[in-house]
Amino acid sequence: MDLVLRAPRVITAEGEVSRAVGVSGGRITAIEPLDAVLSADRVIELSEDEVLLPGLVDSHVHVNDPGRSEWEGFETATAAAAAGGVTTIVDMPLNSLPPTVDPEALAVKRKSAEGRVHVDVGFWGGAIPGKLDQLPALHEAGVFGFKCFLLHSGVDEFPPLDPAGLAEGLRTVNEIDSMMIVHAEDSDEIARAPEVTGGHYADFLRSRPRGAENLAIAHVLDEARRTGARVHILHLSSSDALPMLAEARRDGVRVTVETCPHYLSFIAEEIVDGATQFKCCPPIREAENRELLWRGLADGVIDCVVSDHSPCTPELKRFDSGDFGEAWGGISSLQLGLPAVWTQARARGHALADVVRWMALRPAELTGLRHKGRIEVGADADFCVFAPDEAFVVDVAKLRHRNPVSAYHGRPLAGVVRGTWLRGREITGEQPFGELLTRP
Structure with missing residues (x-):
């Protein structure tokens, strides 16, 4: 051997x-x-205080490369992933330029990533108006599925689907045996909510109400029932939606659900005014909501926990004004997902095996990467050496992300990654040897 x-x-x-x-x-x-x-x-x-985990699979990462690589980039994103025990990421189709909405754009992105990745990297395609005819060709080119928004995405080059566009997109992904992953917030409900200006987090929270998430998820589930398409709900933050998601699954709707470390870690009551590093969409909600999300994980309604790593430059967070209306929405956390989730999970009686199921096995199953996210004969030799009882305080200056911005700065966390292995080789950060993946 x-x-x-x-x-x-x-x-x-x-x-x-x-x-x-x-x-x-x-x-x-x-x-x-x-x-x-x-x-x-x-x-x-390995020593007695170390646990050998399968390498984690993070299926929700915004690398922003090419086009906005000053926000992150393939070298820094994948180095941060490896430092956090993540051996496979799947990159989102937006915030890069061009967005990954046709095979030509996918080729540009793959060329940008070649020879620069420290972990294995796959790609989601995008479903936007005027480009839905490109979904079959993107599927054949190897994307893992298609992302859409139901409201403005934050960047003009990736517009949302209206109800007719969502229906058309779902019919297509069902025909080609793919999957639609959905940012589910209802645009009309957001438009009716109070507009946020200034630094009060409570105002921002009112501008992205739970009802917007709940209505959008209900609409996606109805269309999935009608078309038979496979759908995945991204970054669930509203615990109100858990009963209807459970019911839909019992009814045979092909739906899976993710949430993120920040929804499981932070609570709205503790976010001070002007702390725009906590801004994300949908937003971090109240303490009671957080506990219900944990229950949804324990009950299996929520399938997996992934980062939704959405970084930006410090200037875009508007720390100068602390204005939640102007600041970019996104949490930078790719390197910190494992200790963040473990810190909260152990306090609620969960075991490391549960964390591995949520952060390695289930994301691998979601993307069809059956040789990832598990320690079993025949699987890729992707490992994370984890010291679960060692603690540290997050210092953004020591993270591998491109920009020193994170909601976790100054937060004590349990669990330190002491080593990461990709296909039997230890990742040192010196020479990238990750591979670009296509849909199995």
């Missing part, structure tokens, strides 16, 4: 066990008792 990792604590399908894990040719080829005789070119002995 090329490599054997001997770990007193490993997260596998059996839960947390002691195992020796053997690797050959970038794949896991043996999972044996800890004291099994396995010979290899290199043997790594």
